[in-house]
Amino acid sequence: MVFHPHPSDPFYEFMKPPEDETPAQKTARLKREADAQRINDEIDDQIKEDRNRIKKEREIVKVLLLGQSESGKSTTLKNFRMRFAPVEWELERNGWRAVVQLNIVRSINTILKVVEAEMNGSFAVDSDEDGIEVTPISAEDIRFTDRHQLLMIRLAPLAGVETELKRRIGDGSEPITPGSGPQYATPFDDAGASPAPRRREFAVRSWKDVLSRSIPDQPDADDFVTSAIAECKEDMKTLWNDSTVRVTLKKHSLQLGDTAGFFLNDLDRVATKDFTVTDDDIVRARLRTVGIQEYAVIFKEVGRVAGWEWRIFDVGGCRTLRKAWLSYFENVNVIIFLSPVSVFDQRLEEDAKVNRLEDSIILWTALCASKLLSKTQLILFLNKCDLLRRKLKRGVRINQYLPSFGDRENEVITVVKCLAIQTLLDLREKFKDLLRQHSPERRSVYIYATTATDTTATGVTLETVRDGVLRENLAASQLI
Ligand SMILES: Nc1nc2c(ncn2[C@@H]2O[C@H](COP(=O)(O)OP(=O)(O)OP(=O)(O)O)[C@@H](O)[C@H]2O)c(=O)[nH]1
Numbered sequence: 001m002v003f004h005p006h007p008s009d010p011f012y013e014f015m016k017p018p019e020d021e022t023p024a025q026k027t028a029r030l031k032r033e034a035d036a037q038r039i040n041d042e043i044d045d046q047i048k049e050d051r052n053r054i055k056k057e058r059e060i061v062k063v064l065l066l067g068q069s070e071s072g073k074s075t076t077l078k079n080f081r082m083r084f085a086p087v088e089w090e091l092e093r094n095g096w097r098a099v100v101q102l103n104i105v106r107s108i109n110t111i112l113k114v115v116e117a118e119m120n121g122s123f124a125v126d127s128d129e130d131g132i133e134v135t136p137i138s139a140e141d142i143r144f145t146d147r148h149q150l151l152m153i154r155l156a157p158l159a160g161v162e163t164e165l166k167r168r169i170g171d172g173s174e175p176i177t178p179g180s181g182p183q184y185a186t187p188f189d190d191a192g193a194s195p196a197p198r199r200r201e202f203a204v205r206s207w208k209d210v211l212s213r214s215i216p217d218q219p220d221a222d223d224f225v226t227s228a229i230a231e232c233k234e235d236m237k238t239l240w241n242d243s244t245v246r247v248t249l250k251k252h253s254l255q256l257g258d259t260a261g262f263f264l265n266d267l268d269r270v271a272t273k274d275f276t277v278t279d280d281d282i283v284r285a286r287l288r289t290v291g292i293q294e295y296a297v298i299f300k301e302v303g304r305v306a307g308w309e310w311r312i313f314d315v316g317g318c319r320t321l322r323k324a325w326l327s328y329f330e331n332v333n334v335i336i337f338l339s340p341v342s343v344f345d346q347r348l349e350e351d352a353k354v355n356r357l358e359d360s361i362i363l364w365t366a367l368c369a370s371k372l373l374s375k376t377q378l379i380l381f382l383n384k385c386d387l388l389r390r391k392l393k394r395g396v397r398i399n400q401y402l403p404s405f406g407d408r409e410n411e412v413i414t415v416v417k418c419l420a421i422q423t424l425l426d427l428r429e430k431f432k433d434l435l436r437q438h439s440p441e442r443r444s445v446y447i448y449a450t451t452a453t454d455t456t457a458t459g460v461t462l463e464t465v466r467d468g469v470l471r472e473n474l475a476a477s478q479l480i
């Protein structure tokens with residue numbers, strides 16, 4: 001609507017039409033006024049739109065998943081998406097089939113390499129992608145037979161299957177060697193030395209690239225990879241269940257059952273032509289993150305809030321990739337830090353000198369001390385509780401590796417459950433103390449004991465986390 005001032009308005013004199021205006025002049029004037037009004041309205045709309053967008057962006061919660069490699073960041077992201085973005089989750093389901101298949105053939109090929117080295121009586125520090133360190137051991141107590149030779153021959157095609165799967169998964173994205181290059185213990189440090197990585201693992205820049213590629217809706221039973229895996233099923237089972245092979249793996253300290261992407265106990269189901277991927281398979285499948293992945297999760301209704309959006313960023317946790325985290329620290333609302341609790345007897349893949357739990361502590365301390373992150377809400381997941389229990393059951397103790405922990409030699413805690421709880425309590429206190437000592441200002445941290453592969457329990461934890469963030473946000477906005 002064109003604005004016409006009232007005769008009492010001081011602008012009236014300026015804006016009133018000339019008295020001798022011809023009909024043509026009047027038409028032109030009215031058009032000019034209408035054009036001016038339209039432009040005005042467009043500018044008003046744009047301002048309104050910008051205001052709404054800025055308001056909405058302020059309401060979007062920016063969440064970073066941080067932690068060392070294999071701490072469970074991507075698995076936590078999968079849980080978020082499974083629980084709160086079920087439609088997209090379903091669309092991606094079949095894309096994970098190839099990742100599970102790659103996990104299977106990699107485990108088998110790893111076993112084959114160790115067995116082969118053992119059969120040859122040789123030892124080698126393998127520098128290829130698996131980086132299996134085969135140490136010399138006496139061959140007397142390991143007796144291989146022709147049956148093993150035959151198995152090796154029959155399973156040899158799986159090397160080609162692994163290459164093909166990597167080509168498919170990596171095609172269009174970029175297989176990278178995450179363990180090489182300058183290393184950063186924390187994102188705030190200068191580059192440290194670059195020791196040779198112990199094991200190199202297949203990685204892609206983003207799942208989106210992998211999963212959005214042309215993936216058939218149904219398993220293709222005639223596909224070369226699926227057929228080859230199905231044909232090798234019985235031999236793979238025989239290899240995995242063979243007692244001589246098990247002794248060999250044990251001698252080389254290869255705890256395959258505890259490693260990422262382990263599916264050898266599920267071969268009857270997963271090594272078949274009509275294998276359909278379950279939720280559990282997806283959370284157990286391992287695909288190392290190299291690039292930073294961003295996913296939006298929209299909560300339909302939380303209390304009285306509807307359509308609340310979280311932007312979740314999943315980073316690569318390897319030391320060579322930590323510098324890249326820094327550019328995501330600005331305006332981050334929530335950090336979910338994952339510290340795997342079962343790793344106290346393990347060393348970093350990228351630097352064999354560093355104990356994995358100590359690495360996690362260094363990283364947590366640096367994040368707590370950062371001024372840039374002093375307003376960020378911290379949430380700590382003490383993850384891989386299932387593996388902690390399994391390790392404790394095997395008799396491995398934290399104070400054998402880190403003497404400052406669980407220093408209660410006189411205390412006899414025989415029940416694994418109690419020991420696990422005690423270890424978790426010790427760790428919780430340690431992480432809390434570090435926050436208290438290093439945070440630039442007083443703040444709290446929410447700590448959860450998690451097993452990210454247990455999707456039911458993790459789903460409940462994520463709801464609690466979401467509700468906690470909502471409460472903190474409301475409290476903060478009332479303070480403002
Ligand atoms: N048993 C067990 N396995 C877990 C748990 N959390 C994660 N995993 C497995 O550990 C492996 C590594 O987890 P990811 O989520 O890929 O680790 P990440 O932190 O994203 O690692 P990067 O991408 O290398 O930084 C996967 O195979 C997961 O299935 C857990 O609580 N228990």
Ligand SMILES: [Mg+2]
Nearest residue numbers: 073074288289
């Ligand atoms: Mg990851």
